[in-house]
Amino acid sequence: MKALRILGFLLLAYGAVMLVLLVVAKDWALSHSIVHLVSRTDRRVGNEVDGSIDMPLALISSVVVMFAGVWFAWYIPRMLRQYGMGRQDQPTT
Secondary structure (H helix, E strand, C coil): CHHHHHHHHHHHHHHHHHHHHHHHCHHHHHHCCHHHHHHHHCCCCCCCCCCCCCHHHHHHHHHHHHHHHHHHHHHHHHHHHHCCCCCCCCCCC
């Protein structure tokens, strides 16, 4: 559960930093967006993004990463606790 929270906070921080960089260093942030990472890890041939992307796509991708961070940091651990799936209880024999 702690690993999910850490992952969520890292995703949230990454999205927020990229949004700030879109204001401060627009050219660098557009050419190093999360879209580039996702396109590099895609297994389809010829699906890689080269160069910079447009501003709406960069904004949306940063917001989606922040949403995923909130989802992993707060919502999933809350649901695991609610349904008793995140406990480390030892079975009684």
